[in-house]
């Protein structure tokens with residue numbers, strides 16, 4: 139059995155790693171608790187508007203691509219040819235999916251007929267209320283999954299005055315306002331983190347499903363787009379820019395910050411749902427995978443002397459969705475960022491509960507729901523930051539200072555914590571580079587090539603190829619000399 143690390147920005151060939159469960163204690167507990175974790179897999183929102191099928195978007199004069207149209211007007215063929223979402227249904231027909239269906243003993247026997255899989259891979263096929271005649275089996279994650287079920291908006295959408303309608307009016311018809319970063323982040327996390335009826339839990343992972351490592355700015359960068367890239371930038375201009383300034387954009391900065399907070403929020407909501415039912419608790423996917431799974435290499439980075447003191451097999455919380463909350467909160471709230479007034483205080487308290495395998499389910503369910511609410515409120519302020527606040531938070535100087543702290547002490551500590559945190563540090567340094575570049579109007583820094591070389595070597599050190607090795611502290615030190623100009 140293999141587990142892959144997430145794809146990094148601009149990279150599509152991740153290296154696999156062998157995963158070996160360790161310690162028989164885990165086996166006993168596992169057989170005891172794994173009765174069935176697919177309990178929540180039901181159809182998503184019965185009262186939602188109906189899907190009409192994406193073939194109605196594909197007409198030549200609409201989004202089907204008239205001759206000469208490169209992007210605008212050719213969304214359908216672009217999506218069909220390049221977007222991985224177009225394949226999301228057909229991957230349910232592969233041997234891996236068949237293996238998963240057999241191991242999981244799915245309610246409807248095959249993966250491509252089971253709501254447990256279709257709710258993410260082809261929600262239109264899963265929706266019983268659909269107005270589709272028969273199934274739309276090759277639809278995958280199609281236009282309506284992202285832009286909204288078209289039952290109420292398709293007719294007005296075809297009229298000439300559609301473009302004059304406000305985003306609010308469109309939204310009431312079920313057409314999502316995806317230029318809003320918070321709406322976009324919420325959409326992606328519906329499937330890339332999970333939600334009601336959508337749960338990639340340890341049962342699915344053990345049956346062979348890839349682990350869901352979601353980081354919005356990385357996924358967004360890797361996603362083949364069907365709209366001009368400059369649209370995103372131009373819809374999030376730097377506020378109060380002077381006429382002679384290069385046309386800066388806060389899009390990348392917002393995408394990273396809002397993406398981090400929304401991913402954590404949605405993960406907490408999923409945790410709360412998982413803990414609501416005793417039968418599905420404890421859910422192993424909530425813990426650090428490497429507490430129970432570790433490779434057999436004796437020289438793995440876990441034994442390195444500079445690693446934080448933590449017994450090799452200590453249980454800890456799965457840190458992937460939460461690792462960047464502290465750096466971001468510190469940048470936003472200053473020295474009091476851990477205090478009770480901070481939006482992350484509930485999340486930090488929850489972390490302490492995951493040093494055992496039996497934190498009481500009712501407490502976890504309630505605390506996670508409350509912590510998620512604080513994060514949602516924070517995401518809303520980041521998303522709607524008033525110009526003055528945005529100038530402070532998303533200014534090139536603030537982004538640079540956050541990045542500096544990630545290649546400095548704050549980053550070093552996270553890198554030493556665990557592999558998930560280390561990988562998030564790497565992704566963040568990269569994302570903040572693009573964010574800063576955007577805020578500065580696309581200007582490259584002088585040492586761009588050197589920085590890229592160190593980042594490439596850091597990425598290699600996150601590979602699982604030759605045993606399990608985290609990024610070396612030396613790489614962060616090297617970055618520090620490159621990125622933090624001497625006084």
Ligand code: HEC
Pocket residue numbers: 229230232234235236238239242249254255256257258259328329330331332333335336337338342347348349350351
């Ligand atoms: C919470 C949403 C969700 C659920 C539920 C889900 N998947 Fe997935 N699945 C994903 C996402 C997202 C990816 C892409 C992972 C990535 O690259 O980050 C994926 C990837 C896969 C892949 C790998 C595809 C490839 O191109 O390599 C297979 C196979 C798969 N899923 C099958 C299944 C099956 C079978 C089920 C049901 C038992 C299922 N999935 C349930 C969201 C989900």
Ligand code: HEC
Pocket residue numbers: 192195201211213214215217218223279280281282283284285315316317318322364365369370
């Ligand atoms: C995985 C999600 C996703 C899927 C699937 C998807 N889109 Fe999009 N689409 C987006 C996002 C995000 C944007 C950027 C929206 C914006 O800036 O307003 C976008 C932009 C667009 C735009 C440009 C809108 C504008 O105002 O510039 C069109 C047209 C469009 N999509 C049509 C389609 C069609 C047709 C399909 C199906 C073939 C489709 N989309 C599938 C997410 C998606």
Ligand code: HEC
Pocket residue numbers: 145222223225226227229257258259261279283284322325326327328329330357358360361
């Ligand atoms: C309705 C569920 C759903 C939504 C919404 C969704 N995705 Fe996905 N996404 C998937 C599934 C399922 C896959 C796996 C498809 C496959 O492997 O064939 C996937 C795959 C991807 C991949 C390829 C991952 C890889 O490792 O190759 C990227 C990138 C991606 N999604 C980005 C996004 C972004 C960005 C958004 C939000 C704008 C989004 N997705 C919204 C379900 C969804």
Ligand code: HEC
Pocket residue numbers: 139140141157158159164165168340343344345346349422423424425426427428429430431456495
């Ligand atoms: C509390 C201990 C524990 C934690 C934490 C844990 N697992 Fe597991 N895992 C097990 C046990 C026990 C098995 C063997 C039973 C089985 O295959 O279902 C297993 C099996 C697996 C398998 C199948 C291995 C094989 O050889 O077939 C995969 C893959 C896996 N886990 C992935 C993960 C991932 C990814 C995470 C983190 C998100 C994780 N596990 C967290 C205990 C754990």
